[in-house]
Amino acid sequence: KAGVTQTPRYLIKxxxxxxxxxxxxxxxxxxxxxxxxxxxxxxxxxxxYFSETQRNKGNFPGRFSGRQFSNSRSEMNVSTLELGDSxxxxxxxxxLDNYEQYFGPGTRLTVT
Amino acid sequence: xxxxxxxxxFLSMQEGKNYTIYCNYSTTSDRLYWYxxxxxxxxxxxxxxxxxxxxxxxxxLMASLDTKARLSTLHITAAVHDLSATYFCAGPYSGxxxxxxxxGKGTHLIIQP
Numbered sequence: 001k002a003g004v005t006q007t008p009r010y011l012i013k014x015x016x017x018x019x020x021x022x023x024x025x026x027x028x029x030x031x032x033x034x035x036x037x038x039x040x041x042x043x044x045x046x047x048x049y050f051s052e053t054q055r056n057k058g059n060f061p062g063r064f065s066g067r068q069f070s071n072s073r074s075e076m077n078v079s080t081l082e083l084g085d086s087x088x089x090x091x092x093x094x095x096l097d098n099y100e101q102y103f104g105p106g107t108r109l110t111v112t
Numbered sequence: 113x114x115x116x117x118x119x120x121x122f123l124s125m126q127e128g129k130n131y132t133i134y135c136n137y138s139t140t141s142d143r144l145y146w147y148x149x150x151x152x153x154x155x156x157x158x159x160x161x162x163x164x165x166x167x168x169x170x171x172x173l174m175a176s177l178d179t180k181a182r183l184s185t186l187h188i189t190a191a192v193h194d195l196s197a198t199y200f201c202a203g204p205y206s207g208x209x210x211x212x213x214x215x216g217k218g219t220h221l222i223i224q225p
Binding site: 031033035042043044045047048050055056058059090092094098099100101102103104105106 | 113143145147153154155156157160162200202205206211212213214215216217218
């Protein structure tokens with residue numbers, strides 16, 4: 001079974017731009033969660049989607065948004081990028097029959 | 113929102129020694145996770161603990177959960193260099209139900225020969 005995939009793996013953007021990151025969950029998994037990891041703040045929960053609905057959201061500004069498609073693939077968007085948005089963005093997928101969360105390799109975003 | 117506190121945050125130990133990482137959490141939670149992260153890599157799932165008194169072991173690592181004390185431990189037995197990594201504990205952001213995890217700050221573990 002293929003694991004969680006994330007694209008792109010690396011990204012460099014300029015302050016003020018916007019960015020879209022993609023996450024494809026493990027086949028059959030309907031829940032996708034997104035996280036931001038920075039040296040200063042650690043791993044922080046962004047949001048979680050299940051069957052195209054956002055079920056849970058962390059404490060991030062409205063510049064951070066996401067969505068999930070009918071095939072369970074998910075995207076997150078960050079608008080008006082700030083230097084502090086530079087981070088490793090991780091997504092994880094899980095299924096209904098167990099509580100395991102499987103993480104993708106991440107997208108490393110650098111904002112200059 | 114669940115709060116998770118790990119200690120220690122940094123641990124340097126010698127091969128062959130035993131040690132324990134502690135994870136306290138703030139509110140009732142129906143499960144607790146342990147992950148490993150190597151430098152520049154993603155998170156690798158180690159254990160999911162689902163009930164009070166749960167104990168799981170994999171090689172030199174053993175995790176336990178005490179829901180009454182809101183405490184989980186990760187015990188390392190006879191450490192070897194390959195176990196050097198950062199270890200995170202995590203619990204459901206809302207304490208249960210919908211997915212999404214709150215993570216501790218991580219324990220940076222260095223095992224020296």
